[in-house]
Amino acid sequence: MTPPDIEIQSVTKRFRGVRGAETLAVSSIDLRVESGQVAVLIGPSGCGKSTLLRLAAGLEQPTSGQVVIGGVCVAGPRPDIGLIFQRPVLLPWRTARANVALPAAIRRSPSAEAIGQADALLNRVGLAGFGDAYPAELSGGMQARVALARALSQDPSILLMDEPFASLDALTRADVTALFLDLWEERRRSMIVVTHAIEEAITLGDVIHVMSPRPGRIVRSIAIDIPRPRYLEILTSPVGAALAAEIRAALTSSDN
Numbered sequence: 001m002t003p004p005d006i007e008i009q010s011v012t013k014r015f016r017g018v019r020g021a022e023t024l025a026v027s028s029i030d031l032r033v034e035s036g037q038v039a040v041l042i043g044p045s046g047c048g049k050s051t052l053l054r055l056a057a058g059l060e061q062p063t064s065g066q067v068v069i070g071g072v073c074v075a076g077p078r079p080d081i082g083l084i085f086q087r088p089v090l091l092p093w094r095t096a097r098a099n100v101a102l103p104a105a106i107r108r109s110p111s112a113e114a115i116g117q118a119d120a121l122l123n124r125v126g127l128a129g130f131g132d133a134y135p136a137e138l139s140g141g142m143q144a145r146v147a148l149a150r151a152l153s154q155d156p157s158i159l160l161m162d163e164p165f166a167s168l169d170a171l172t173r174a175d176v177t178a179l180f181l182d183l184w185e186e187r188r189r190s191m192i193v194v195t196h197a198i199e200e201a202i203t204l205g206d207v208i209h210v211m212s213p214r215p216g217r218i219v220r221s222i223a224i225d226i227p228r229p230r231y232l233e234i235l236t237s238p239v240g241a242a243l244a245a246e247i248r249a250a251l252t253s254s255d256n
Contacts, residue, residue, distance in 0.1 A: 005158060005190035006033035006056065011065035013051055024215040025051045029065070031209065031218065036188040040205035042195055042251065048216025049194040050162050056192055057083055057160050069158055079107065082156030082189075086163040088147035090135040096122060096142075097131035100149045114153075121149035125179060141172035148180060152187075159191040166196070177203060181229060198247050202240060203230050210250040220250040 008031040015023045026048035033039045041049045054060045056067050058074045058081070067074040069081065090099045097118045098105075104114035122131055125145040135143055144165065151159065164180075165173045177200065184191075193204050201208050202224060210220040224243065226234060234240040 004032040005035050005037075005070060006039075006192065007031070007068045008052070008056065009066050009068065011052070011055060011062045011067065013048070013055060013060065014063045026055075027215040027217055029216070029218060033190050033192060036190055037206045038184075038191045038193060038204055040193045040195060040201045040208045041211060042198070042201050042208055042247070043211030043216065044213050044251070045196070046214050047211045048214055049211060052216065053160050053162050053192060053194050057081055079103070079154060080157045082151040082154050082159045084147055084151045084159065084161045084164040086166050088135070088143040090143055090146055090150075092135050094134075095131060096127060096133050096135070096138065096146045099135070099146055100153050102150060103154045117153060118149070121153055122146070124183070125149045139172075140168055141176055144168060144172075144176050145179070148176070148183070152183065155187075157189060159189050161191060161193045163194055163196065165200070185229060198244050198251075199235050201247065202226070202235065202243055208247060210247065219253075222247060222250065 008029050011029045012027050013025045015025055017023065029052060031039065041052060043049055051060065055062055056069070056074065058076045058078060061075075069078070091102065094102065097115060100118035100121055101111075101114040104117070105111070119131055122128060125148055127142060127145055127149070130138065130142065135146070138146065147164075165176055168176060181203070195201050195204075205224050208222045208224065209218045210222070211217065212219045222243075226239060226243070235244060
């Protein structure tokens with residue numbers, strides 16, 4: 001049996017406050033993401049979705065349990081894990097090209113090669129000619145495209161995305177999501193995506209994990225059997241509408 005790309009094993013995370021009080025963020029989470037699969041975490045605000053993603057990324061360590069990626073226990077950030085956050089988190093003093101090439105600069109990779117790759121990726125995400133622009137000169141959607149190009153520049157085997165398109169307006173969000181899906185089809189990386197949006201969960205996911213209010217637990221896992229490629233239009237179909245209703249009902253029951 002082929003091991004999963006990502007395995008979260010009985011993970012619990014507690015945070016200690018400044019006055020010594022403890023907060024139980026997530027409790028006894030078990031989760032498997034098979035090779036090339038997209039797992040979506042959805043649940044109420046504060047349920048620990050982002051905490052779980054940070055644990056998978058190695059930005060936090062679990063209080064108990066472990067995260068295993070590629071057969072290796074995650075002990076800290078790794079170059080084979082790409083991260084995309086809700087905000088683009090671009091360095092304002094670096095151009096779009098230099099932001100995309102940042103992972104290579106951190107790894108001290110050859111600069112000429114990194115710059116060439118950055119320009120190719122900017123072209124791929126529809127930003128040809130904007131390599132010399134600074135973040136303040138770019139719209140929100142353009143900044144999101146730069147952040148996507150930066151994450152792909154590492155050619156990661158795993159992508160972790162924390163509400164990556166939430167800050168965009170509806171039209172831009174639909175456009176960037178469609179672009180991302182096209183790029184994902186080319187590379188088929190394993191992913192965990194955090195979202196609040198049911199339509200985004202259906203569009204992106206192979207399986208949707210519904211989480212309970214804090215302390216976060218997975219209370220329901222719903223497989224998405226709709227063929228790819230999928231776009232937002234699927235939500236207007238009978239199968240899409242039924243699936244959205246099922247997810248909404250699972251979210252409502254998880255609040256009780």
